[in-house]
Amino acid sequence: MASIQTLRSQKKALRSSILAARKLIPSASVNSQSEHITRSVLQCPEFKESESISCYLSMPGEVDTSAIVDEILRQGKKLFVPRTDSPSNSIEMLRIYDGDDLRSLPSGLWGIREPGPSPLDSGLSLILMPGVAFDRSFCRIGYGKGYYDRFLSSYSSKHGHVSSLLSYLWFLLAVGLALAENVLDFNTIPTGSNDWSVHGIASPAFLADGDTRGESKENDISGNAQDLTAYCIARRPS
Numbered sequence: 001m002a003s004i005q006t007l008r009s010q011k012k013a014l015r016s017s018i019l020a021a022r023k024l025i026p027s028a029s030v031n032s033q034s035e036h037i038t039r040s041v042l043q044c045p046e047f048k049e050s051e052s053i054s055c056y057l058s059m060p061g062e063v064d065t066s067a068i069v070d071e072i073l074r075q076g077k078k079l080f081v082p083r084t085d086s087p088s089n090s091i092e093m094l095r096i097y098d099g100d101d102l103r104s105l106p107s108g109l110w111g112i113r114e115p116g117p118s119p120l121d122s123g124l125s126l127i128l129m130p131g132v133a134f135d136r137s138f139c140r141i142g143y144g145k146g147y148y149d150r151f152l153s154s155y156s157s158k159h160g161h162v163s164s165l166l167s168y169l170w171f172l173l174a175v176g177l178a179l180a181e182n183v184l185d186f187n188t189i190p191t192g193s194n195d196w197s198v199h200g201i202a203s204p205a206f207l208a209d210g211d212t213r214g215e216s217k218e219n220d221i222s223g224n225a226q227d228l229t230a231y232c233i234a235r236r237p238s
């Protein structure tokens with residue numbers, strides 16, 4: 001196994017090459033891929049069945065989540081967005097109640113809009129995650145602060161226990177949103193023991209032949225070639 005130092009420098013090199021390449025993706029492509037991903041997310045069963053959803057508020061260059069967050073609120077689901085705490089390098093998921101609440105958010109650390117103190121998360125069932133890149137083995141690399149990994153560790157230790165013989169409280173599904181350019185080949189992202197992989201990735205990379213319009217192509221990942229929007233989500237085999 002690679003040493004922590006080696007892992008850190010491998011991740012750093014990968015992250016900076018992807019961030020440099022990301023700057024070259026035309027914004028029209030980010031927008032059209034984001035629309036496709038949005039349609040796929042909104043109509044997947046994991047979204048439809050979730051009452052409490054965490055979603056990041058996108059920065060330039062990331063999959064744009066504005067239509068997803070609007071729709072979460074419009075459908076009366078509970079929306080939670082990340083708020084960073086810098087000394088502890090941690091994030092909390094805080095509730096946004098409505099569109100006014102969303103539009104009035106001030107910019108926090110990194111210039112990302114974040115909520116002020118409000119009730120903490122509980123009972124999240126779906127977390128839509130940003131990432132600098134994902135690979136086809138469902139591994140993720142972020143900006144290198146470990147925020148989401150730390151959040152998932154702490155959330156799972158708080159809520160992930162067996163509450164009785166029959167019911168588990170660990171229902172949280174993590175789905176990464178990624179531009180096609182940011183989905184890498186199998187086993188490309190180096191990982192260590194703190195890294196969480198995702199249960200699914202929504203990305204046009206999973207359309208056959210990279211066709212982001214999703215027209216009548218077979219798809220061997222979700223196996224649902226009829227449905228033009230569902231099949232840009234790949235799910236990790238259970």
Ligand SMILES: Nc1nc2c(c(=O)[nH]1)N(C=O)[C@@H](CNc1ccc(C(=O)N[C@@H](CCC(=O)O)C(=O)O)cc1)CN2
Pocket residue numbers: 019056057058059061062082083084091110112130131142143144145146147148
């Ligand atoms: N939209 C969004 N919100 C999020 C995250 C994210 O990845 N995306 N995070 C996920 O953990 C947390 C914030 N994490 C971050 C950690 C580092 C940098 C950062 O280093 N930014 C560089 C610019 C990087 C670049 O684009 O080249 C900077 O501001 O200089 C940004 C966010 C919580 N909220």
Ligand SMILES: Nc1ncnc2c1ncn2[C@@H]1O[C@H](COP(=O)(O)OP(=O)(O)OP(=O)(O)O)[C@@H](O)[C@H]1O
Pocket residue numbers: 011140141142143144145146147148149150151153194195
């Ligand atoms: N659960 C955890 N507990 C303690 N340290 C952690 C945990 N998860 C990650 N870290 C540490 O945080 C640092 C950054 O981790 P990593 O490079 O995996 O971040 P990332 O996933 O790219 O970033 P992010 O999640 O912020 O987008 C590493 O030093 C890592 O060991």
